[in-house]
Amino acid sequence: xxxxxKAIGLIVAAGLLSSTAQAAISDDEIRIGYLADMxxxxxxxxxxxxxxxxxxxxxxxxxxxxxxxxxxxxxDDLNKPDVGANTVRQxxxxxxxxxxxxxxxTSVVMAVNKIVEQENKxxxxxGSASSALTNEFCSPNHIHWVYDTYALxxxxxHAVLQEGGKDWFILAADYAFGHALEADLTKVIEAEGGKVxxxxxxxxxxxxxxxYILQAQGSGAEVVALANAGADMVNALQTASQFGLSxxxxxxxxxxxxxxxxxxxxxxxTQGLMLTTGWYWxxxxxxxxxxxxxxxRVGRMPTMAQAGVYSSTIHxxxxxxxxxxxxxQVVRSKMIETPINDMFxxxxxxxxxxxxxxxxxxxxxxxxxxxxxxWDLYNILRTIPGEQAYRxxxxxxxxxxxx
Amino acid sequence: xxxxxxxxxxQQRVRVERERRIAASRRNKIFFAVFIVIALVAPxxxxxxxxxxxxxxxxxxxxxxLLLGYAGLLSFGHAAFLATGxxxxxxxxxxxSGLGTELGILAGTAASAALGLGFGLLAIRRQxxxxxxxxxxxxxxxxxxFMQSSFTGGENGLQxxxxxxxxxxxxxxxxxxxxxxxxxxxxxxxxxxxxxxHSPYGQVLxxxxxxxxxxxxxxxxxxxxxxxxxxxxxALTGLAGATKTVVFQLASLxxxxxxxxxEVILMTLLGGVGTVLGPFVGASIVVTLQTYLSNSPLGxxxxxxxxxxxxxxxxxxxxxxxxxxxxxxxxxxx
Numbered sequence: 001x002x003x004x005x006k007a008i009g010l011i012v013a014a015g016l017l018s019s020t021a022q023a024a025i026s027d028d029e030i031r032i033g034y035l036a037d038m039x040x041x042x043x044x045x046x047x048x049x050x051x052x053x054x055x056x057x058x059x060x061x062x063x064x065x066x067x068x069x070x071x072x073x074x075x076d077d078l079n080k081p082d083v084g085a086n087t088v089r090q091x092x093x094x095x096x097x098x099x100x101x102x103x104x105x106t107s108v109v110m111a112v113n114k115i116v117e118q119e120n121k122x123x124x125x126x127g128s129a130s131s132a133l134t135n136e137f138c139s140p141n142h143i144h145w146v147y148d149t150y151a152l153x154x155x156x157x158h159a160v161l162q163e164g165g166k167d168w169f170i171l172a173a174d175y176a177f178g179h180a181l182e183a184d185l186t187k188v189i190e191a192e193g194g195k196v197x198x199x200x201x202x203x204x205x206x207x208x209x210x211x212y213i214l215q216a217q218g219s220g221a222e223v224v225a226l227a228n229a230g231a232d233m234v235n236a237l238q239t240a241s242q243f244g245l246s247x248x249x250x251x252x253x254x255x256x257x258x259x260x261x262x263x264x265x266x267x268x269x270t271q272g273l274m275l276t277t278g279w280y281w282x283x284x285x286x287x288x289x290x291x292x293x294x295x296x297r298v299g300r301m302p303t304m305a306q307a308g309v310y311s312s313t314i315h316x317x318x319x320x321x322x323x324x325x326x327x328x329q330v331v332r333s334k335m336i337e338t339p340i341n342d343m344f345x346x347x348x349x350x351x352x353x354x355x356x357x358x359x360x361x362x363x364x365x366x367x368x369x370x371x372x373x374x375w376d377l378y379n380i381l382r383t384i385p386g387e388q389a390y391r392x393x394x395x396x397x398x399x400x401x402x403x
Numbered sequence: 404x405x406x407x408x409x410x411x412x413x414q415q416r417v418r419v420e421r422e423r424r425i426a427a428s429r430r431n432k433i434f435f436a437v438f439i440v441i442a443l444v445a446p447x448x449x450x451x452x453x454x455x456x457x458x459x460x461x462x463x464x465x466x467x468x469l470l471l472g473y474a475g476l477l478s479f480g481h482a483a484f485l486a487t488g489x490x491x492x493x494x495x496x497x498x499x500s501g502l503g504t505e506l507g508i509l510a511g512t513a514a515s516a517a518l519g520l521g522f523g524l525l526a527i528r529r530q531x532x533x534x535x536x537x538x539x540x541x542x543x544x545x546x547x548x549f550m551q552s553s554f555t556g557g558e559n560g561l562q563x564x565x566x567x568x569x570x571x572x573x574x575x576x577x578x579x580x581x582x583x584x585x586x587x588x589x590x591x592x593x594x595x596x597x598x599x600x601h602s603p604y605g606q607v608l609x610x611x612x613x614x615x616x617x618x619x620x621x622x623x624x625x626x627x628x629x630x631x632x633x634x635x636x637x638a639l640t641g642l643a644g645a646t647k648t649v650v651f652q653l654a655s656l657x658x659x660x661x662x663x664x665x666e667v668i669l670m671t672l673l674g675g676v677g678t679v680l681g682p683f684v685g686a687s688i689v690v691t692l693q694t695y696l697s698n699s700p701l702g703x704x705x706x707x708x709x710x711x712x713x714x715x716x717x718x719x720x721x722x723x724x725x726x727x728x729x730x731x732x733x734x735x736x737x
Binding site for chain 1: 450452453456550551557559560562578651653656657658694696697698703704705706
């Protein structure tokens with residue numbers, strides 16, 4: 001009997017040991033899912049290029065962490081929340097995916113976040129713009145890496161005001177997103193002694209911007225702010241260029257403009273546009289080195305979202321390595337503890353609300369004469385310190401922050 | 404009495420026709436039994452949430468087919484009903500979490516039916532392209548309303564809709580329970596449509612589709628028939644949208660966008676318009692391709708592949724896959 005009891009004891013002990021070992025890195029694999037728009041509007045912002053950046057991060061880690069293999073899954077969310085949510089749920093239910101990266105369209109990201117929170121996994125958001133993700137929609141299960149609407153509009157407004165643009169005209173998309181941008185902008189402009197001399201809202205989406213641009217020209221404002229995104233922003237810019245807005249001395253400030261937008265519209269149209277970016281490939285040797293490596297694989301220069309996928313994955317894998325665990329909360333607190341110092345950000349910090357705070361940059365689009373190569377598109381005018389660029393925790397409505 | 408008047412040739416034809424109909428109905432019964440068995444065991448082999456999505460879209464396409472296939476009305480605004488069902492259910496379940504899931508779904512369905520009545524009253528006065536344009540215009544109004552109003556969460560949509568409990572004791576958070584619930588809803592919708600099509604009312608609808616002036620001259624109130632079909636279709640579409648919201652726990656603008664109205668036309672035409680199983684088959688193909696292609700290296704080509712399939716289908720089998728298949732059966736196994 002004694003022998004049997006001993007044997008049972010041993011078996012139980014062995015079982016416990018092996019189960020604690022499993023709790024460290026589940027399934028002995030680190031499973032990463034990449035979900036993004038691979039075929040629609042946001043393809044160039046994140047899309048297949050972001051997947052390539054993710055692969056680079058995994059390869060730089062040798063394909064494994066502490067001897068545990070890194071496995072990738074990827075899917076196209078088609079910009080549909082139900083498709084994205086379904087994919088992520090399936091990844092978690094059937095493949096026990098530990099972390100989801102990419103994540104572009106805000107509606108998709110919000111749907112995915114809910115599932116990730118329910119299942120206590122982790123999401124690293126690089127593509128999405130909405131600052132609500134770390135405000136009223138914050139959760140202990142996601143980290144917003146690259147930029148948000150607050151940083152873009154505030155950063156640009158601050159910086160342009162300091163450059164001397166006092167009178168503003170705001171062209172905003174007539175839906176919640178445009179209204180939020182417009183409100184953020186107005187607040188900053190008025191707080192810093194500027195004035196909004198006129199504003200107009202256009203239906204979303206719009207094709208004909210001529211009357212709005214004429215109003216902007218007639219307003220006598222020094223700065224015309226475009227509080228819209230995507231195709232609307234492109235249409236507005238093209239109309240502004242046809243109407244010679246910047247030639248007549250007015251400055252254009254884009255709130256949500258990405259490198260791929262500028263590249264596809266061309267410098268003829270976009271020259272002189274002021275914008276805020278979270279990262280630019282041609283800032284220093286480190287960014288150039290990484291961007292060239294990326295360019296060899298993809299044939300394009302990386303956008304900030306794609307660089308963010310790389311940076312966030314490396315930071316995540318480092319945290320997994322340090323803690324030898326892929327438990328979402330263990331890894332998340334390690335990620336928060338460790339400052340981010342890589343080609344993407346210097347001294348970046350992840351806040352308790354999931355916001356990765358890092359320096360942003362005010363950029364102006366070069367003129368065709370200034371540009372030396374296909375991707376030589378921005379002049380970086382100044383650095384906006386992270387604390388200034390992002391919404392301060394004092395104003396936060398996040399449930400994780402006790403005010 | 405009338406049989407005795409007919410000559411032997413006619414009698415022969417009637418008999419053949421009757422036999423064919425009996426054979427067809429037997430075939431349908433067998434198909435249906437096989438379908439039920441497959442549907443009952445499917446979640447053990449295939450991911451249940453995917454199956455639920457498939458059933459929701461199948462119900463959507465079946466409801467659409469009731470209108471296009473049997474009343475000959477091409478609505479280009481069905482996304483509005485799908486979204487209304489989804490948003491109302493999502494809103495009700497989020498705000499009044501004490502309500503059972505079934506009541507939430509009923510609320511969404513009722514709202515869609517009411518909207519369908521409004522749309523129908525305006526739209527059925529016109530035929531063909533004008534009908535399609537009016538429904539499209541009304542659906543766009545609804546789209547913008549959903550985008551601007553606060554209860555829908557604007558372009559972000561509603562998230563975290565609780566699945567809740569069915570009749571207060573079946574936990575729907577469990578995927579299997581949810582699946583059988585969705586299957587029951589689908590079967591209810593499907594059988595209701597079946598019953599409608601084969602009722603005298605369904606016969607009148609077909610008569611209207613074939614020749615509206617003649618139906619009028621026979622004394623049928625064509626507008627009332629069409630309106631009823633429209634409302635029924637809108638309500639079932641709303642039911643599909645409401646169920647979809649509970650499955651995914653979210654409602655979004657994607658459902659209200661006119662792309663969705665186009666997608667359901669694609670599903671119905673692909674499967675076979677005016678056939679019983681066609682919409683189900685079409686929806687299965689489209690949803691399966693979307694889901695599995697988006698997970699594959701071919702992901703970027705989803706839209707292209709769907710487009711090519713659609714073009715091929717329109718060029719080669721105009722009756723749709725099911726229509727083509729049943730013709731094949733008829734030709735070979737009389």
